[in-house]
Amino acid sequence: MSDGSGELKLDTKFVEGMHTHASDWGGPVRCVLWRSNADIPFGKVHDPATLPFELVILDKGAPLSSRALDGVAAAMLSADMQGISDMADTVKAANVPFVVTIEYTLATRFRILWLEKRQNPLRLLRSGIWLMNHERGIRKAISRADGVQCNGYPAYDSYAPLTGNALLYLDNRMTPKLLADDAEMETRASRLRAGAPLRLIHSGRLEALKGSQDLPGLMQALRDLRVDATLDVYGAGRLVETLQKAFAPFGERVRLHAPVDFETELVPINRNHADIFVSCHRQQDPSCTYLEAMGCGIAVAGYANQMWQRLQATSGAGRVAPLADVTQLARSIAAWDKDREALISDCQRGLDFARQHDFPSEFMKRMEQVRALSAAPLP
Secondary structure: OEOOOOOEEEEHHHHHHHHHHHHHHOOOOEEEEEOOOOOOOOEEEEOHHHOOOEEEEEOOOOOOOHHHHOOOOOEEEEOOOOOHHHHHHHHHHOOOOEEEEEOOOHHHHHHHHHHHHOOOHHHHHHHHHHHHHHHHHHHHHHHHOOEEEEEOHHHHHHHHHHOOOEEEEOOOOOOHHHOOOHHHHHHHHHHHHOOOOEEEEEEOOOOHHHOHHHHHHHHHHHHHOOOOEEEEEEOOOOOHHHHHHHHHHHHHHEEEEOOOOHHHHHHHHHHHHOOEEEEOOOOOOOOOHHHHHHHOOOEEEEEOOHHHHHHHHHHOOOEEEOOOOHHHHHHHHHHHHHOHHHHHHHHHHHHHHHHHOOHHHHHHHHHHHHHHHHOOOOO
16 A cells, blocks of 8 residues: 555545545544555555545554544444454444444355455365454444444345444445536437447456456347447456457457546546446445446446346336346347337436435435434443
């Protein structure tokens, strides 16, 4: 995380979120981080002195010190952190009200583990045991917390019963200015009604756990169904070279791009040069990409993981295909190709839903829950 000069490489989404915390909380914000050598593919180097929040950096594995809680009115603990149970005990002992934030369920963590380490049975076993112990720590921390914030339906279903103060939110980066406008929606609708080729798009990490390896098979299935479609893929990861080779037979109809800035490049591309976001995601995690695509006015076609299946049903927008079934995913897109009005309606319904759940709205709910705790008398 540190480059040795005092500057820190931090995840871009994390910094953006902390900026919002700092501006919306109404007082000083302190963030405690642990040093790590892990790769940060979507990160930037920052001078801590220029950040609008205080950073407390601890060595890897160091316990949370009660001094880090001096003057704190309320705390938020991430369930992803190793030693979450001990951290909860420290915060509780300091009489600081706190919430636990969580997005991955145990089932999702195990699926990620299987996809990443299935070639090494011993590592798989050891990591599985660690995950079970970590899950016990998560549940203990939530049961001791003053509330829990669950990002996505799967996490809410799993952890809300552990507390009487559970909040469901749908994390995403779509502010009102980033949402598609009426003129863009009409332009897309006119193009689709004219019978133009479908413009598919996919973005994110190009990794097996994200299902990116299914994209070439999807395009072949669409070709077999005689669907006139193009695909633009934005991302980086271990599958880049594999995808480059697999996309070669499609020529200019499939284009692989390096990652681009979300707000200044990817959002305008989605809003003006895409019709359908394709997701081959098998995991149950919340994945803000669904809501962000909907906010750009494009329809989503994805696998029936627990998150997308529920989000599709709740929003009434998009298409769902069985997990890992490329043929059915292609058929759902082919159905849109034949019924362009249905596709246009799905685009609009998705946008309407995203407008109700933009970033400020979802963030406000989270801050209101924490503010209510900070105003309450300490035990």
